[in-house]
Amino acid sequence: MRSHARVVVIGGGVVGCSVIYHLTRLGWKDVVLIERSELTSGSTWHAAGGFHTLNADTNMAALQGYTIRLYRELEEITGQSCSLHHVGGLTLAESPERLDFLKSARAMHRHMGLDTELVTPDEIRKLSPITNTDGVLGALYDPLDGHLDPSGTTHAYARAAQMQGAEIMLRNPVLETNPRTDGSWDVVTEQGNIVAEQLVNAAGLWAREVGAMAGVYLPLHPMEHQYFATDSIPEVFERDAELPHVMDPEGESYLRQEGKGLVIGFYEQDCVPWAVDGTRWDFGHELLTENLDRIGDSMEFAFKRYPVLAEAGIKTIINGPFTFAADGNPLVGPVPGLRNYWSACAVMAGFSQGGGVGLTLAEWMIEGEPSRDVFAMDVARFGDYCNPSYTRLKVTENYQRRFTVSYPNEELPAARPLDTTPAYGIWQQQNAVFGAAYGMEHVNYFAPQGEEPYEIPSFRRSNAFATVGEECRAVRERVGINEVHNFGKYEVCGPGAFQYLDTIMAGKIPALGRISLNPMLSPGGKIIGDFTVGRLQQDVFQVTASFAAQAYHMRWFEQHLPGSGVQLTNVSQQRIGFQIAGPKAQELLGRVTRADVSTTAMPFLSIREIDVGQCQAIVQRVSYTGDRGYEIYVPWHQQVALYQILTQAGTDLGLRPFGMRAMMSLRLDKSFGSWMREFKPDYTPLETGLDRFVDYRKDTDYIGKAAVLAEREKGATRQLCTFVVEARDADAVAWEPIWHQGDVVGYVTSGGYSHHSQKSIAFGFLPVNLVEEGREVEIEILGEMIAAKLYTEPLFDPKNDYLRG
Ligand SMILES: Cc1cc2nc3c(=O)[nH]c(=O)nc-3n(C[C@H](O)[C@H](O)[C@H](O)COP(=O)(O)OP(=O)(O)OC[C@H]3O[C@@H](n4cnc5c(N)ncnc54)[C@H](O)[C@@H]3O)c2cc1C
Numbered sequence: 185m186r187s188h189a190r191v192v193v194i195g196g197g198v199v200g201c202s203v204i205y206h207l208t209r210l211g212w213k214d215v216v217l218i219e220r221s222e223l224t225s226g227s228t229w230h231a232a233g234g235f236h237t238l239n240a241d242t243n244m245a246a247l248q249g250y251t252i253r254l255y256r257e258l259e260e261i262t263g264q265s266c267s268l269h270h271v272g273g274l275t276l277a278e279s280p281e282r283l284d285f286l287k288s289a290r291a292m293h294r295h296m297g298l299d300t301e302l303v304t305p306d307e308i309r310k311l312s313p314i315t316n317t318d319g320v321l322g323a324l325y326d327p328l329d330g331h332l333d334p335s336g337t338t339h340a341y342a343r344a345a346q347m348q349g350a351e352i353m354l355r356n357p358v359l360e361t362n363p364r365t366d367g368s369w370d371v372v373t374e375q376g377n378i379v380a381e382q383l384v385n386a387a388g389l390w391a392r393e394v395g396a397m398a399g400v401y402l403p404l405h406p407m408e409h410q411y412f413a414t415d416s417i418p419e420v421f422e423r424d425a426e427l428p429h430v431m432d433p434e435g436e437s438y439l440r441q442e443g444k445g446l447v448i449g450f451y452e453q454d455c456v457p458w459a460v461d462g463t464r465w466d467f468g469h470e471l472l473t474e475n476l477d478r479i480g481d482s483m484e485f486a487f488k489r490y491p492v493l494a495e496a497g498i499k500t501i502i503n504g505p506f507t508f509a510a511d512g513n514p515l516v517g518p519v520p521g522l523r524n525y526w527s528a529c530a531v532m533a534g535f536s537q538g539g540g541v542g543l544t545l546a547e548w549m550i551e552g553e554p555s556r557d558v559f560a561m562d563v564a565r566f567g568d569y570c571n572p573s574y575t576r577l578k579v580t581e582n583y584q585r586r587f588t589v590s591y592p593n594e595e596l597p598a599a600r601p602l603d604t605t606p607a608y609g610i611w612q613q614q615n616a617v618f619g620a621a622y623g624m625e626h627v628n629y630f631a632p633q634g635e636e637p638y639e640i641p642s643f644r645r646s647n648a649f650a651t652v653g654e655e656c657r658a659v660r661e662r663v664g665i666n667e668v669h670n671f672g673k674y675e676v677c678g679p680g681a682f683q684y685l686d687t688i689m690a691g692k693i694p695a696l697g698r699i700s701l702n703p704m705l706s707p708g709g710k711i712i713g714d715f716t717v718g719r720l721q722q723d724v725f726q727v728t729a730s731f732a733a734q735a736y737h738m739r740w741f742e743q744h745l746p747g748s749g750v751q752l753t754n755v756s757q758q759r760i761g762f763q764i765a766g767p768k769a770q771e772l773l774g775r776v777t778r779a780d781v782s783t784t785a786m787p788f789l790s791i792r793e794i795d796v797g798q799c800q801a802i803v804q805r806v807s808y809t810g811d812r813g814y815e816i817y818v819p820w821h822q823q824v825a826l827y828q829i830l831t832q833a834g835t836d837l838g839l840r841p842f843g844m845r846a847m848m849s850l851r852l853d854k855s856f857g858s859w860m861r862e863f864k865p866d867y868t869p870l871e872t873g874l875d876r877f878v879d880y881r882k883d884t885d886y887i888g889k890a891a892v893l894a895e896r897e898k899g900a901t902r903q904l905c906t907f908v909v910e911a912r913d914a915d916a917v918a919w920e921p922i923w924h925q926g927d928v929v930g931y932v933t934s935g936g937y938s939h940h941s942q943k944s945i946a947f948g949f950l951p952v953n954l955v956e957e958g959r960e961v962e963i964e965i966l967g968e969m970i971a972a973k974l975y976t977e978p979l980f981d982p983k984n985d986y987l988r989g
Pocket of ligand 1 (some may be wrong): 194195196197198199200218219220221222223225226227228229230231232233234236356357358359386387388389390391394409410411502503504505506528529530531532534535536537619781
């Protein structure tokens with residue numbers, strides 16, 4: 185057995201084989217895959233082999249499209265058949281809400297180049313005569329949907345990789361993975377040891393166990409899943425053409441033709457997490473005991489939807505396990521806390537996603553970053569809060585919701601509350617409606633007393649609308665208070681702190697007592713963070729950004745930390761507090777501190793360590809609402825005291841708590857972008873307007889400098905714009921296409937209703953040649969063309985006179 189490899193991939197399922205195929209295709213030849221048994225010995229061998237492009241995340245959907253288009257190429261390269269059946273697929277809509285959902289999916293697909301279309305019940309029956317369309321309002325048809333042979337496809341990936349130089353070792357379990365001081369790994373296998381410069385965990389059903397060998401927990405869980413194949417059915421085999429797939433969300437089933445019969449599978453509510461305490465090493469090519477009782481209701485429904493099923497005999501029943509992450513998307517990328525260790529796990533739809541996962545990982549390993557934003561499947565989108573119990577509850581919820589309509593304002597209930605701040609009880613008493621991000625509860629809005637604190641999920645304006653409007657007015661007219669716990673906060677200190685920050689941030693590092701808004705860039709000049717950097721002391725900085733990006737940002741910070749001279753601490757959970765914002769905020773702060781907080785002493789974008797009441801606080805003069813405002817950070821245990829101090833002093837000023845819904849409405853008037861909407865690794869500073877915070881002239885060779893300088897030279901081809909939309913009851917959310925003179929020319933990044941301006945606002949990209957004040961476009965919202973007009977200045981306080989005053 186060889187003693188060294190540039191990359192060792194553990195696991196020969198469809199995902200591991202796709203990884204070695206893509207690594208070798210992008211140029212790395214010294215690649216070894218180690219499989220404990222034969223190829224396809226995990227979930228892969230008993231998959232139903234269906235593939236589709238539908239995914240709530242557009243980049244995931246695009247990668248699924250990539251995967252599906254790859255199969256023909258694999259067949260051509262290797263001569264190995266994947267048994268492709270491109271039969272197309274229908275997703276049925278049985279309710280107006282699901283039709284809205286499918287309309288918005290169709291709209292998204294327009295700018296992704298996917299040719300889906302909405303079809304009527306008549307057209308459904310023409311495409312799939314065995315489908316009873318009673319109660320069905322329409323369907324989304326995707327010509328790319330189809331199925332294949334899981335084993336043939338996995339072997340096609342493997343053969344193509346071998347043809348490009350990869351080596352595959354079979355029947356050789358990996359027993360240990362031990363880190364070496366130089367960052368490489370000792371991979372201990374049954375047949376001997378091999379040193380891997382880089383290690384990939386693609387161990388599927390055993391990914392948790394293989395992760396544990398390196399001392400990490402990968403947040404995924406296997407679930408049991410059942411489908412059955414029928415005997416021959418004349419209505420199926422007596423046709424000229426093969427039947428399309430049909431997804432029936434109401435019946436929680438998917439159906440397709442298999443030879444002369446049908447295959448139907450179910451995502452049932454009464455689902456079962458498998459191998460809760462770990463996957464047995466001796467689990468192999470075996471199936472789980474079938475349990476038709478569990479899918480009894482779904483089967484009964486299926487007999488009505490497809491009457492031919494009722495007459496058909498069942499040929500085989502498959503019950504097999506496969507893995508999911510908490511949100512159903514894969515776990516891909518460098519594993520936080522480890523060097524040269526990569527995850528390619530939790531791929532629940534290996535035949536829709538495997539190609540995209542392999543491509544992404546290979547780009548990341550070889551080129552240093554993926555070619556598109558892949559946060560939706562980044563292993564670092566979860567943090568330490570995501571332990572095995574939390575994961576199991578969330579995975580179960582996700583499995584049950586596989587066919588449920590997802591609404592933009594929806595908050596999922598499983599495993600909540602988990603993390604709360606001391607203010608949680610105070611908010612509960614005020615009838616707060618909570619949301620959660622990264623395990624932490626936050627207030628979305630405060631329901632009127634006497635009303636159930638629940639926001640009804642909807643694609644249209646919800647029951648929260650009026651109350652959120654009142655919260656917005658309280659901020660703009662008087663003063664509002666909300667929590668600042670949902671920022672990620674980091675303390676960076678030590679003699680090397682300035683230089684470190686100057687290298688990882690693209691903007692100016694502020695002078696003592698000042699703060700600066702600072703984009704963080706990838707080497708390719710893409711936005712990987714939008715930070716607020718505050719200088720508390722010469723060598724002490726507070727750095728804040730999105731709470732949900734903590735593991736993502738910490739991974740980057742740690743990767744670039746110098747050997748000495750800088751201490752970096754994630755203080756997100758220790759340093760919490762409130763922001764106060766509005767015309768009376770300065771007066772309120774002045775009432776509770778002896779420090780001079782006048783605009784002269786404490787101007788916009790300044791930071792101070794002062795006492796607020798009896799609390800030791802860090803106060804920043806900045807507010808994401810666009811108002812004159814302050815973020816006040818105190819130690820965790822002083823949060824309740826700070827609340828009391830501020831409310832006692834602020835009641836006669838009209839102080840009112842507000843939640844995230846109001847904050848996201850208020851930012852619209854100021855054209856403030858937000859993380860993962862306007863600012864994400866798909867976009868550059870020049871495209872999004874963040875270039876005004878980039879210091880193109882600073883001497884430091886900061887990460888991404890060469891790329892942004894080159895882009896500035898060349899100019900951007902698209903630009904983020906603000907639109908006022910003539911929406912009636914449904915505002916733009918994200919990904920809606922923007923039309924101009926009959927063509928799709930751009931898309932929305934986010935939007936909503938501005939209660940202050942009393943206008944519906946959307947942000948989105950347009951080609952630069954179309955960007956001009958007053959440009960009239962149309963935005964497709966839930967299938968309707970809505971007129972919109974481009975504004976080149978923010979609607980509220982365009983010159984920042986109020987903000988700075
Ligand atoms: C009933 C059922 C139906 C499904 N239907 C579909 C479908 O229609 N379409 C679709 O896209 N997906 C479907 N899936 C899901 C699909 O099977 C998975 O997404 C896919 O197989 C995951 O592949 P993988 O390579 O990540 O993992 P696995 O297939 O589990 O492969 C992991 C491999 O790693 C090896 N390994 C583990 N530990 C070690 C070790 N220590 N040393 C060496 N080797 C090791 C294992 O032997 C195994 O071969 C279905 C799954 C089930 C159970």
